[in-house]
Amino acid sequence: MTVQRAANGTRIKSGQGRLYDSVLDTVGNTPCIRINNLAPDGVRVYVKAEFFNPAGSVKDRLALNIIEAAERSGALKPGQTVIESTSGNTGIGLAMVCAAKGYPLVITMADSFSIERRKLMRFLGAQVVLTPRAEKGFGMYNKAVELAEKNGWFLARQFETEANADMHEQTTGREIIADFEGDRLDYWVTGYGTGGTVSGVGRALREKRPDTKIILSEPANAQLLGSGEAQGRGDDHGPAHSHPAFEPHPVQGWTPDFIPYVLQEAIDKQFYDELIPVVGADGIAWSKKLAEKEGIMTGISGGSTFAIAMQIAAKAEKGAVILCMLPDTGERYLSSPLFEGIAEEMTDEEIALSKSTPGYQMG
């Protein structure tokens, strides 16, 4: 769509054409945005910017559907407490949904995830129970199960529930198909946390855009899928053990220390054509470049996905079109390695600028 402009060139916006009854109705319909400065010539690269969701990440989608599916099935009763283990974005999404719908929320989270995440959940009215980082994702998951069983709370089960991939099939996937209708879409690039995004969008693309190649990524030092080693599961499909190929990695939100059941669908149905590992440092570097060169602020997982999209773009044929998922906002990482090296105090260059005119200098 071309940008509308007034006679003097000012951009014109005309509103959404509707009023919204709830913040929940603003989840989804995120834009696919062209990369103009970082993409190689002759290849069109787009990013699907999930930070346009109301609580800032792709997980708003799943949070909304988990709660509404449980309301529909009767698994969640009015006023019942919701509990979940999450690396952050699901907790923030659930906190937003539970606040809007009036459910108390308890989150279990390893203490290794960024402080912003904890504070945002508490800001949205949730309680956050920290678990030791040494016990990894498996530990925070088991803590949520223990608390749910003891108190009769509703466990959201993002790693196992059908509501996860279903939402991505019906929203994320449909949106992509609609936005690229009549256009090429040669590659779609994503990572995985629960696998909801790749399993749900995978269903939609395989049905409607079978020629689109799906590229999946995981951290180079935690290649759970690349190892080829299967995941043991309990009767409830939850992980029976920590996966041997796991190592702590900097891509928050990606690759827990087990292969989630929701992701298993994408493995079993061969929803990805290629699996490409990414080094965390490259993800951080590309996230910074997206901010500096495109004005697009995304987290480490977005930078990591984009690193792979750039690899694909470099070897793609002329005219190819690539879409890359950006799961969340860069603002969620102020206390993380993503912002290391971003100065708090004035740099030498800034001090020189300050001294270059007589007034208003710092002491």
Ligand code: PMP
């Ligand atoms: N990136 C970030 C920052 C996330 O929080 C998540 C979800 N945990 C993902 C990527 C992966 O999304 P999914 O769970 O749908 O695989």
